Amino acid sequence: MFHKEGYKIISVALVLFLGINVASYVAIQVDEWILLIFIVSLLFLIAILQFFRNPKRITDVNDHTVVSPVDGKVVVIEEVFEKEYFNENRLQVSVFMSPINVHVTRHPINGAVQFSKYHPGKYLVAWHPKASEENERTTVVVKNNNVEVLYRQIAGALAKRIVNYAHEGEKVVQGSDSGFIKFGSRVDVFLPIGTEINVFLNQKVKGGESILAKV
Numbered sequence: 001m002f003h004k005e006g007y008k009i010i011s012v013a014l015v016l017f018l019g020i021n022v023a024s025y026v027a028i029q030v031d032e033w034i035l036l037i038f039i040v041s042l043l044f045l046i047a048i049l050q051f052f053r054n055p056k057r058i059t060d061v062n063d064h065t066v067v068s069p070v071d072g073k074v075v076v077i078e079e080v081f082e083k084e085y086f087n088e089n090r091l092q093v094s095v096f097m098s099p100i101n102v103h104v105t106r107h108p109i110n111g112a113v114q115f116s117k118y119h120p121g122k123y124l125v126a127w128h129p130k131a132s133e134e135n136e137r138t139t140v141v142v143k144n145n146n147v148e149v150l151y152r153q154i155a156g157a158l159a160k161r162i163v164n165y166a167h168e169g170e171k172v173v174q175g176s177d178s179g180f181i182k183f184g185s186r187v188d189v190f191l192p193i194g195t196e197i198n199v200f201l202n203q204k205v206k207g208g209e210s211i212l213a214k215v
Contacts, residue, residue, distance in 0.1 A: 006048075
């Protein structure tokens with residue numbers, strides 16, 4: 001199963017794969033070169049397909065948990081001052097995605113979208129300390145009766161497009177599709193001080209399934 005954001009790119013990749021290999025078969029007489037072109041183009045096609053994969057995830061929907069919005073590795077757990085929306089200290093949990101991770105973004109909690117904003121910006125490497133404030137990014141805040149959570153999609157050095165489906169005022173379901181980030185990046189999640197964190201640094205997590213925190 002593939003994410004809808006990849007349909008156009010996958011179609012182009014398939015056409016290129018077929019075109020290149022048909023052309024090489026017709027124009028090149030050396031079997032070794034034909035085989036090499038086939039292998040290289042096949043690897044490229046496989047890379048495109050795996051990047052846009054959208055595996056089914058089963059979320060244990062619970063208003064007392066915050067699930068990871070994305071697949072990846074936990075790289076930050078710290079108290080910071082969140083100045084865009086809350087203007088107060090929050091616990092930040094950041095998940096870094098490599099190009100081989102699933103890049104679908106999912107809603108971390110049930111609730112209503114309170115805030116959704118896109119920010120143009122730079123393309124520093126996703127683990128750069130200033131990436132959360134200076135890179136291209138989107139900020140989304142979801143609130144329910146138990147907690148208000150801010151999560152921020154952040155572009156990286158390779159990520160040139162962030163897709164965000166969240167709209168202010170809409171009701172969302174924990175674990176449902178909230179967007180996509182094309183090529184390596186990271187997501188920051190901001191939680192109330194005192195929240196029970198359920199992950200540790202360098203832990204690998206799955207979007208929509210791994211519990212980041214309990215509230």
